[in-house]
Amino acid sequence: MPFLLGGFDFYMKAKIYVTLKPCVLDPQGKAIHQAIKTIGYPSVADIRQGKYFELSIKEGLSQEDAHQEIQHLAHSVLANPVIEDYKIEIEK
Amino acid sequence: MKFGVVIFPGSNCDHDTYHVISKVVGQPVQFIWHKSISLDDCDVVILPGGFSYGDYLRCGALASLSPIMQTIKDFASRGGLILGICNGFQILCESGLLPGTLLRNQTLKFICDYTQIRVENNSGAFANSYKAGQLLNLPIAHGEGNYFCSPEDLDVLKKENCILFRYCNEKGEIVESANPNGSLENIAGITNKEKNILGMMPHPERASEEILGSADGRAIFHSLNIHMAAVEKNRR
Numbered sequence: 001m002p003f004l005l006g007g008f009d010f011y012m013k014a015k016i017y018v019t020l021k022p023c024v025l026d027p028q029g030k031a032i033h034q035a036i037k038t039i040g041y042p043s044v045a046d047i048r049q050g051k052y053f054e055l056s057i058k059e060g061l062s063q064e065d066a067h068q069e070i071q072h073l074a075h076s077v078l079a080n081p082v083i084e085d086y087k088i089e090i091e092k
Numbered sequence: 093m094k095f096g097v098v099i100f101p102g103s104n105c106d107h108d109t110y111h112v113i114s115k116v117v118g119q120p121v122q123f124i125w126h127k128s129i130s131l132d133d134c135d136v137v138i139l140p141g142g143f144s145y146g147d148y149l150r151c152g153a154l155a156s157l158s159p160i161m162q163t164i165k166d167f168a169s170r171g172g173l174i175l176g177i178c179n180g181f182q183i184l185c186e187s188g189l190l191p192g193t194l195l196r197n198q199t200l201k202f203i204c205d206y207t208q209i210r211v212e213n214n215s216g217a218f219a220n221s222y223k224a225g226q227l228l229n230l231p232i233a234h235g236e237g238n239y240f241c242s243p244e245d246l247d248v249l250k251k252e253n254c255i256l257f258r259y260c261n262e263k264g265e266i267v268e269s270a271n272p273n274g275s276l277e278n279i280a281g282i283t284n285k286e287k288n289i290l291g292m293m294p295h296p297e298r299a300s301e302e303i304l305g306s307a308d309g310r311a312i313f314h315s316l317n318i319h320m321a322a323v324e325k326n327r328r
Contacts, residue, residue, distance in 0.1 A: 025195075025198070027198055027200050028196065028200065077149075077153070077157070080153070080186070080193055082185075082193045082240070082241065083195065
């Protein structure tokens with residue numbers, strides 16, 4: 001069954017999580033962690049900041065083809081493979 | 093010889109660069125809109141500083157998808173000369189024309205200041221008017237100028253003499269205290285292996301006239317002139 005979101009039909013939803021590679025320093029995550037420590041949360045050991053994208057996929061692509069297309073998009077645009085890793089989840 | 097200055101939505105050093113080339117260096121120059129797919133026979137293409145696409149996604153990432161970039165990639169593969177300044181450097185990295193990328197400054201602060209730069213080698217098109225080891229006083233103005241690349245890419249940069257400029261102290265020493273943004277090995281500017289593409293964070297176009305406090309950047313444009321004159325002479 002197609003969903004209706006923002007006035008148009010789509011069949012699949014793709015979620016893409018982009019995170020900094022472990023070898024890349026994340027000063028933003030560190031700054032957030034420092035600030036959080038001043039109000040408590042002693043159990044938080046480290047924070048790394050990332051990005052999250054939500055894609056609505058139009059009707060007409062198989063899940064396999066959609067995954068392939070999104071993989072290419074994530075690799076070439078949404079993430080910079082020099083410094084970032086990414087994870088793709090596709091929901092029917 | 094003709095220069096082309098590409099304008100992306102959000103470029104803001106395009107007119108400074110145009111001014112230096114036309115009025116200070118005295119060479120023909122034209123603007124190129126990013127949606128164009130032609131370089132109009134330009135011999136040198138400059139990607140100017142600014143905040144293309146508001147730095148959305150990653151600095152330079154969306155500009156690297158502009159129609160003109162495919163033309164610039166073809167131009168690069170034919171040995172065409174390309175200079176990317178500040179945001180232009182970020183665009184060159186994002187489009188894969190130069191290795192690595194530029195991260196947020198380690199301090200997380202936007203830095204607008206003069207820096208001391210050492211010319212690491214003066215061979216090639218971009219630095220032949222400098223002496224190797226010469227110290228330059230050039231301004232920087234960026235929030236994301238922290239150069240980063242993989243250890244393998246760094247090896248290649250060193251082996252092929254691709255590191256053209258490094259941040260240094262007043263004595264010309266490459267030390268951590270002279271590194272404004274956390275760049276790997278104090279890197280301020282690199283070329284590709286073929287040496288026809290230079291990307292640099294400091295702004296030579298803002299330091300090409302004495303009245304502005306420094307004219308140390310002018311020799312980059314002068315070097316390009318000398319290089320192109322030699323190329324043209326060989327052609328005849």
